[in-house]
Amino acid sequence: MKPKILVSRQVFPEVLDRLQADFEVDYHDVDAPLSPEQLAARLADKVGAITMLSDRIDASVLGQAPHLKAVCNVAVGYNNFDVPAITAAGVMATNTPGVLNDTTADTAWSLILSSGRRVVGADRWVREGQWKGWKFQDAWLGQDIHHATLGILGMGRIGQAVARRALGFDMQVIYHNRTRLDDEQEKACHARWVSKEDLLKESDFLVALLPYSPQTHHAIGAAELALMKPSAHLINIARGGVVDDQALIEALKTQRIAGAGLDVFENEPALNPGFLGLDNVTLTPHIGSSTRKTRLAMAMLAADNLVAALSGQRPPCLINPEVFKLAD
Numbered sequence: 001m002k003p004k005i006l007v008s009r010q011v012f013p014e015v016l017d018r019l020q021a022d023f024e025v026d027y028h029d030v031d032a033p034l035s036p037e038q039l040a041a042r043l044a045d046k047v048g049a050i051t052m053l054s055d056r057i058d059a060s061v062l063g064q065a066p067h068l069k070a071v072c073n074v075a076v077g078y079n080n081f082d083v084p085a086i087t088a089a090g091v092m093a094t095n096t097p098g099v100l101n102d103t104t105a106d107t108a109w110s111l112i113l114s115s116g117r118r119v120v121g122a123d124r125w126v127r128e129g130q131w132k133g134w135k136f137q138d139a140w141l142g143q144d145i146h147h148a149t150l151g152i153l154g155m156g157r158i159g160q161a162v163a164r165r166a167l168g169f170d171m172q173v174i175y176h177n178r179t180r181l182d183d184e185q186e187k188a189c190h191a192r193w194v195s196k197e198d199l200l201k202e203s204d205f206l207v208a209l210l211p212y213s214p215q216t217h218h219a220i221g222a223a224e225l226a227l228m229k230p231s232a233h234l235i236n237i238a239r240g241g242v243v244d245d246q247a248l249i250e251a252l253k254t255q256r257i258a259g260a261g262l263d264v265f266e267n268e269p270a271l272n273p274g275f276l277g278l279d280n281v282t283l284t285p286h287i288g289s290s291t292r293k294t295r296l297a298m299a300m301l302a303a304d305n306l307v308a309a310l311s312g313q314r315p316p317c318l319i320n321p322e323v324f325k326l327a328d
């Protein structure tokens with residue numbers, strides 16, 4: 001008999017085929033999350049699960065899933081996992097780093113360009129029929145991206161991919177990270193380490209790329225926004241909660257900073273209504289990794305993780321290796 005697994009959301013048919021070759025799949029064939037109660041009920045007899053960032057895996061769910069050996073998230077971020085609880089339950093947890101770096105870096109750049117040159121606001125204005133004649137000193141004077149200073153808060157693999165793209169725009173790149181990159185990595189992305197305070201003060205475009213955790217909650221709030229240049233733009237493609245949305249709304253409303261490009265939000269998909277009336281913010285619905293090729297690669301990597309975990313091998317992207325050692 002094949003091991004029983006849950007796939008918590010609709011995935012590409014190729015991924016389902018791959019999983020069905022090895023497992024008896026309980027498939028939630030809908031692109032919407034199960035409720036916490038449904039999730040727990042469907043995990044009750046499963047040894048593995050493919051999960052999404054909308055699935056909370058915590059002690060309560062784990063307590064109702066006594067056979068579970070592995071939970072494999074289709075995302076690089078895993079703040080939907082209570083990792084200590086998963087580890088305590090002896091369950092392997094995996095994510096999908098790497099395969100989405102370039103796509104997510106492209107998304108950061110689309111928001112940098114869109115925010116700096118006000119593309120989305122201008123598009124809206126044209127559609128509203130407000131364009132009555134070409135103007136020299138028009139309402140759409142933006143910020144230059146070329147030769148500006150790009151700041152990156154959280155210099156992981158995605159941050160480095162964002163930085164490498166800045167070379168073509170002749171930008172200066174600065175970053176802040178708890179641990180500095182080594183010389184070779186800094187050289188590869190032409191980036192210079194600075195303190196968080198200097199990063200906030202000097203960046204023309206500041207990209208937040210911190211993983212979300214209690215330690216990074218509101219890493220950019222009112223005090224940090226107050227240090228930024230009035231001409232600066234803030235880009236968040238990391239996680240809602242890394243930025244204090246209400247403080248950002250105030251900063252945008254009072255033009256304390258010039259603009260923002262946001263792909264993630266506190267309490268998403270619910271949006272703080274304060275964003276809606278502002279024309280200096282670009283809003284996208286958490287599409288950082290959203291190309292077909294990359295979402296497929298992420299789901300396939302999650303499937304690889306699950307296949308390895310349930311066949312006694314070390315999954316390629318194991319978050320809690322101590323569990324594997326225990327099981328060995």
Ligand code: GLV
Nearest residue numbers: 074075076077289
């Ligand atoms: C998406 O947000 C991810 O973490 O992969």
Ligand code: GLV
Nearest residue numbers: 097156157158159
């Ligand atoms: C995570 O933030 C990464 O850069 O892989």
